[in-house]
Amino acid sequence: TEDKPDQSDEKKADLASEPKPRGFGAPANLLVATLGDALREQWPRSKIVGLSLKDRSAIMPVGRKPDACYWFDKGEFVTSTYYRDRLHPWASEFNAAKSCDRWFGKKWEKLRTDLDYEKHSSADDSSGEGTGSKQGKTFPHPFGAAEKIGKEYYDALAASPFGNQLLLDFAFRAIEAEQLGKDDVPDLLTISFSSNDLVGHAWGPDSQEVLDITLRSDEIIRDLLNYLDAHVGKGRYVIAMSADHGVCPLPEHSKAAGKNADRQAPLGLLTAAEAHLRMKYAEPADAKTRWIEAANEAGIYLNQRMLTAHKLQPAEVAATLVAWLKEQPVIHDAFARDELLKAPLSENPLIRRVQKSLHAERSGDVYFVVKPYHLITSYKTGTTHGTPHSYDTHVPLVLFGPGVKAGKRGDAVTPQACAAILANALGVRPPATAEAPLPDKLFER
Template identity: 35%
Template sequence: MKSLRTLTLLSAALLLAACANQAPPATSAQAGKPKLVVFLVVDGLPQRQVTAYRDQLAPDGFARFLDRGAWFSDAHYGYSFTVTAAGHATMLTGAYPHRTGIIGNEWKDVNTGQDVYCTGDTSATYIGNKTQPLDGTSPRNLKVETVGDVLRRADPRSKVIGISGKDRGAILPAGKTGTAYMYMTGTGEFASTTHYMPAHPAWVNAFNAGKRADRYFKAEWKPLLPDAAYARSIPDSQPWYGPAGGKLPMTMGVPADDKPGPAFYSALLRSPYADVLSLEFARAAIAGEQLGADDAPDILAISLSGHDYVNHRWSAESRLSHDHFLHLDRMLEAFFRDLDATIGRDNYIAVLTADHGFMPPPEVSQSRGLTAGRLSGSQTLGRVNAELEKRFGAPKLAQFLSASALVLDRKLMAERGLQFDTVAEAARAVLAAEPAIAAAYTRRELETGSRAGAPFFEAMRKSWNRDISGDVQYALAANWMMTSSSSIATHGSPHPYDTNVPILAWGPRWVSPGQRAARVEVADIAPTLAAVLGVAPPSASEGRPLPFRGP
């Protein structure tokens, strides 16, 4: 008995010693502020892909997060219309579309019917590049502040830089007071806009003078691994890829081209190479702006757009997407190596997420025995109007679809003496009867919260903004998508394949390693980073701090 007691005491002592040698990350006050927050977004990356290929990862890309950082396996968006702009607006504001005002990538003005682009602002133009009327040039439509805005208000020395292959991927995380740079598909350059500055700084001009995109002209995108490694993915050249097909290796630029041009520069977005360029530009920004070089913390937000383009064109289930993910993994490993050398491993925190997940294409779902398909927006609008005309005797009471909502013609209803709520409820009933529609709710229901507890209601309320959204909000049924001339798969639903995205974090001074299995939301990132930086959360934030230091 004495020997057992002695052994027990010895075991306890060894356990206490081990715990003492494995001190957890310090509290925010003890750890101090990071010199740099590196905020990474992989556009269109569903959580399922992060773990599906874990055995094929490089030692220090995604594995840095999964093996030595914190990763949240059940992280979701809390709203229903999961699209790029809405996601990028949520990440660093901590607010959902009902507060941010970014209800979609584009929508229609409910009063005029005119097109509105999420980051459109005709008062600003791209520097040194052509600007079209609906191009994204400023955060004017973003109604709330970001972590970066709070940080810069607390210390104007802090810098906030947003970089992306897409304008919305750069502008929205950069917030109201940061600076955004985006890839130009006409020239292969990166540009800011006159909203931020009258002319580029010297380091941007030097980067663009290098014509870095041109080195990929007629280059081949080749698979990283032997063919057998892709057995878990859908083979190339599926018939539902359409006439353009899709297979690896893939040459950048069509055979008829004798020099780089807009078609080539645009095509780079559907490959690993635009993301390589974005990370190269990020390295140039670190050097040119001296990010992380003093005691005023900076934020560098980098949204890598290529995966979204690949998944739209060939799906997240494809071999092309599988290989693109592996290329991203190797890019991150090289980027982290450079950050360690230039900023210092103990001086920065890295966080990675995605703006939305991705649905499997209907053909894949059907092959799995699931009900799936594509819904025509114009035909659906026609069916709604036909039913409304039967009941109310007025044609085209539904004007158009906008950001997953139906917009009714208020002027016509007033002329015919029709009650708005009565027509809206009738339109809702027609939409709800569609097999491809999971749920539909009227403006009155969304404003009053009268359908609390109904399917997807809370998520749809968070997607709906009373000032700019339509009159009947709807959500597609699982495995259905709207018809598209450019996408064989997409996103934009409240279903887990679209809402479940990675939240990964690394930074030994602020993050303890391990999987966190509890459900969290992307809105939680903003208040978490605010706490790490020692500032207040953004004023519209509705998230809760994530347990970076353990469950």
Template identity: 40%
Template sequence: MRRFLLLMFIAVVLSACCQPERAADRPRLVVVVSADQFAQDYLIRFADNFAEDGAFRRIEREGARFPHCHHRHAFTVTAPGHATQLTGCYPSQHGIIGNNWFNRFTGKDVYCCDDASVHIVGLPTGKPVSPRNLLVDTVGDVLKLGSGNRSKVFGVAFKDRVAMLMAGHNADAAFWLDDNLWVTSSYYRSDIPGYLRVFNEQRALERYHGQTWDLLLPREKYHNTGPDKNNWENPPKGFTSEFPHRLPGPGVLKPIEFGDLVLFSPFGNDVTLEAAREIVVGEALGQDEFPDLLCINLSTNDYVGHAFGPHSLEVEDLTYRTDRQLGDFLRFLDERVGRGRWVFAMTADHGVAPIVEYARQFRLPAKRNALGSLSELKAKLESRLRTQLGAAPDDKPIVQKVEDYQIYLQHDHRLFVEGPSDRFVLAQRIVRDWLLDQPAVAAAYTRDELIRGGEGKLFQQIQRTFHVHRSGDVLLAQAPYCVPGSRGTTHGSPWHYDTHVPLLLVGCGIKQGEFDRPVSPACLASTLSELLKIDYPAGNVEEPLAEALLP
């Protein structure tokens, strides 16, 4: 009888060990990685060269992939893309309409994280910033609220806005690099923890003097076959357009210039992930019954993409290295937190346009500065408005500000205050119609139209970007492949190459498979909330990725 009972006990234990992880097994640590400017296109074009022990092959074997993930707002720049991921909503609600925007009441530009009431800890001369301009809460904020602040939430990135907008209002800290030092805001805490102070005191970026970034794989394995030597890329000071890229020895560049150059190489992602490991260990993340959240941004991918473009050897090589770096980080999580006790999610804030000169070689209708400079555009719009509205010669300007994607009018202008009640709406329409007459403009909508609502994918993308108190009076989207600047490339459009990004999950409670449903990075907020068994952030508008969750 005893033998029978022993055998039954062993059978039950073995059965339990062989069961897939259930959703009831709440993860002890959630890690969200946003690889800045990482297009889904890279997972398609470069798939055959990913490492077997890299992150992407592991996620293919064990995790969930959503190949049809697109940002659903129009103006795909860094701050809105990161604010969207863990709030579950769009700029129309979370209020982060750009990296910067114009404050019509003060007449000044606003940085998305400006906050004069705080100071930078670790660098007293740093620009004071906090997450206060974010108008809604994040997954981390809800997690802290539900656990009575016993869960820990951290953000780490090169860019202050990314670390803060992902981590949220009530994070334990957000850390970023400023003047080659890890710093934070007094909004969060009054000191730099010892594990990051060591980095600062040792001037850790200087260890990369004399290091070389060369191709990881044999040249014939690469898919980007354009000329490595060219005049359309925009390499940073100290690099050329050609491999190998050698970081100079001491004394060649100023310390800040050398630090910037490190960030334009794969060593930059090493620095970020090293800091992330230190946070996991130093803060004992994932070690108790209260789940924790760590938000990581890999900014190097964005810097390299801007400089060299998505069809460069640099971007392709960096993609292979990112795969391997993240594979190492997943193994670190296995060892430190325990396999089956963590969840890893990866997405991106935006994609990127091809470099104009490269695109033209393939007969694409690519243009640089298709509307001229912003000052030229402002002058043309001012002239049209003054003529059609009958402005007096001594009337002040009607156009208050012109930005890349929006036009602000002077709301207190005499013509609007003293004239017919519909004159302000008429002024918006004059601007819109002039813009629509330009071949480089694909769409333009007035404040009045965006408030009233409308149909169509492009309209809704722009409407999701429009915030009634922060946006301009006419918003526009240029035609595909229209890019500002004289060299290199950028992002910011509503077009496929800028909106199509990865969405990958692996770990506790995640079902293996590829799921074809169209989704958004904003779906991460509700999905991670389900895994953590907390309520959704207040502004959330997206359904969770239920097909990727184990029952």
């Protein structure tokens, strides 16, 4: 269901006169109500704050009417003109103090000198590892190679555990200034600690860097809990902690462990796919025109003008491309978007995940799933996520707070269940389109 954003006159003026927010995130792109929107509707006086190093991760949990929504951009926490014209004074003060510059000239060293990192992860100098933002392959990691504080330094800071530390400091400032948890009206604070993702992308999940940021994340959570105990009060908050995805191990690491794994550039596959469509249908009239218009994580987009010009049905060309993709050694499975959207939800968990990821207007005409432990990427090092394979989908979900039944559970759950879980804890109805149910007998009450 498409739910248009609030278009009050004031907001319209903002959207028309202001440049687009920097980065990918814009609340206007949201199609459904978020947990924050549900809370705002049912408790207009609640305080809602969304924070992250990344725009999209700050915006998506809190939606359209948070009290504050901030992310990190070139040395400052910023917001969108969709929300407000000026930063909150407390955010401006935080930026002006330049506490984000305090790591300049220092190095990211290992947290624990008493721990055998190699035993618990892998060799520091492993094949396939990246270097972040000019941070090098091995410890200690400088914060970029630049002489002056600038983009390189800030990118390196974000791709280190200290990006999380900076965000935590900013969160403390937000909790205090916005008086979160101070009255009987429920409030919502979402924090997306983005550095774990950036470190994972650069050095891979089995790296000493990921081990180190994981150890340090434990300290971040400890400090957050202590702060909440002191400023909100023990037993006066519920926490849901999860990850939005896992990640593919470095193919080089998997190969060394004897797995069928590979890293391939997308160009070879796409060029061969284009050649196949040309052979089957027609050569384009000019050198610039292609059957495949674009390809990204959302699939392969066919050139609709070419289909029209050659009087071809999109379904037929999509089926041709799907059949060809299925023959390729790097491809696990391929699907035509429209076919899959028409079909009932599959019993096959992998296909079901693909079905639930597709969008009629936004996804590509053809979607493919790469073989497990394979990466199709233009990067020669590092890794990424986004497949339905278990290394990408298996993440923890940790809940803590009053009424949460203690114990360890093994039932399948999705991080999306956080919407129902936190709505329950906040005493509100979940957003209308939140489909992941509240896990059975999660709360004692």
